Amino acid sequence: MTDQASLQKADRGSGHADLLSRYGLGVALGEVAPAGSLPQPAAASNAPAALQNLVALAVQLCNARYGAINVITEDEFHQIAALGLEPLMCARDDSLCGQVLKYGSTVVVEDCSEDVRFRANPFVDGRFGAVRFYATTPLLTTDGVPLGTLCIFDEEPGSLTGQQTAGLETLAAQVVDVLDLQLRTRQLDATISELQRSNELLGEFAGRISHDLRGPLTNVVGLAELAEDEPDLQEGPAGTYFKRIGASALRMSSMVENLLGYSRVGGAAHPETVSLAAVVQAAVDDLGHHVDGVRIHTEDFSASADREQLRVLIQNLVANAVAYARPGIPPEVRISGIATPGSWRLEVADNGKGIPPKDYDRVLEPLVRLDRDGDPSGTGIGLATCMRIAQAHGGRLAFARTPGGGLTVQVEFGPGPVG
Numbered sequence: 001m002t003d004q005a006s007l008q009k010a011d012r013g014s015g016h017a018d019l020l021s022r023y024g025l026g027v028a029l030g031e032v033a034p035a036g037s038l039p040q041p042a043a044a045s046n047a048p049a050a051l052q053n054l055v056a057l058a059v060q061l062c063n064a065r066y067g068a069i070n071v072i073t074e075d076e077f078h079q080i081a082a083l084g085l086e087p088l089m090c091a092r093d094d095s096l097c098g099q100v101l102k103y104g105s106t107v108v109v110e111d112c113s114e115d116v117r118f119r120a121n122p123f124v125d126g127r128f129g130a131v132r133f134y135a136t137t138p139l140l141t142t143d144g145v146p147l148g149t150l151c152i153f154d155e156e157p158g159s160l161t162g163q164q165t166a167g168l169e170t171l172a173a174q175v176v177d178v179l180d181l182q183l184r185t186r187q188l189d190a191t192i193s194e195l196q197r198s199n200e201l202l203g204e205f206a207g208r209i210s211h212d213l214r215g216p217l218t219n220v221v222g223l224a225e226l227a228e229d230e231p232d233l234q235e236g237p238a239g240t241y242f243k244r245i246g247a248s249a250l251r252m253s254s255m256v257e258n259l260l261g262y263s264r265v266g267g268a269a270h271p272e273t274v275s276l277a278a279v280v281q282a283a284v285d286d287l288g289h290h291v292d293g294v295r296i297h298t299e300d301f302s303a304s305a306d307r308e309q310l311r312v313l314i315q316n317l318v319a320n321a322v323a324y325a326r327p328g329i330p331p332e333v334r335i336s337g338i339a340t341p342g343s344w345r346l347e348v349a350d351n352g353k354g355i356p357p358k359d360y361d362r363v364l365e366p367l368v369r370l371d372r373d374g375d376p377s378g379t380g381i382g383l384a385t386c387m388r389i390a391q392a393h394g395g396r397l398a399f400a401r402t403p404g405g406g407l408t409v410q411v412e413f414g415p416g417p418v419g
Helices: 004-022 050-062 096-103 162-228 237-264 276-291 307-323 382-392
Strands: 066-072 076-083 088-091 107-109 133-140 146-154 272-275 295-298 302-305 332-339 344-350 396-401 407-413
Touching (some): 050 146, 096 133, 133 162, 146 162, 162 237, 276 295, 302 307, 307 332, 307 344, 307 407, 382 396, 382 407
Parallel strands (some): 295 332
Antiparallel strands (some): 066 146, 076 088
């Protein structure tokens, strides 16, 4: 077949096969013998198990003996779910549904042996079967493309009431809904897989960039410190320049470390039962002299969380509480865990400057800092990292005002990890 009509038919067939594959039905397709050949057992399909229940409902509703959900291509007919018989496949030209699918609407035949359209069909005239009563309705996508049919049949003549016909069409719509759900699930799974792959690549990229930048920055800081120790370089503007170079390099190094931390945390969390007091102590130890003289009150609590991510979260929040203390007021931080119906909530309350409610959402964005007099320099990564950790645990992060002044950060931990 090389004429234009044959090429167009091949194109349509290929496009329809792609559509069936997207719906997860491509595995049902196989090599079918030519028209007139005996039907074969249907190839295994990935059709959802719920389809079998819909076939059973159709058979019961219509008082029939057999029922099937069929996938139909340009040349092939495949049953992907059936009741009363083993699913089979055959040439489209031999099937009843393959002949009436072109009508695009429900067809009800009381006795196929007396219908000129079907009495010579091999499933009617005795070669493959002796179908008499037959009813079918198309499975149409939202775009009106037929995927196949839902049919019921019997070896005795029969009929359908208007209510039964409407019920059969409703069940056909339910079949398409099930297939649509499977399609959306497959698409979502593919999107999640791609996002996971993207995050892994981002983490690897951040690690490489961090490694490549830390070496030169360390050299710059070291050379600037050596220059500051040379008396001949301290006179005039040179000394000021070297101090500025060293300070800028330190800020750049801090930003690189924070960006690397942001890229690494907030992925898949691996919760375990941990002592909140022990995790707080580990975070305080990491902060070292930065929290000297800071009053940190911790109520012990048995929590379910990723130990390392919880430590990073608490370390960031305590560091912020110290960095944004109110002038003349010694910083104080209270850390507690509270049981909730979903899981638990971490609260870190300080007595510092706080954050205006209008800026609550904005400060959770990466690289965003408030422009306030007296605030220390920073990267704007800490709170965004905390938000990612909360999301990795299936929870969220929120702010509230501490009674008497200050900021309370509330981190809700969900029932399990996400990612």
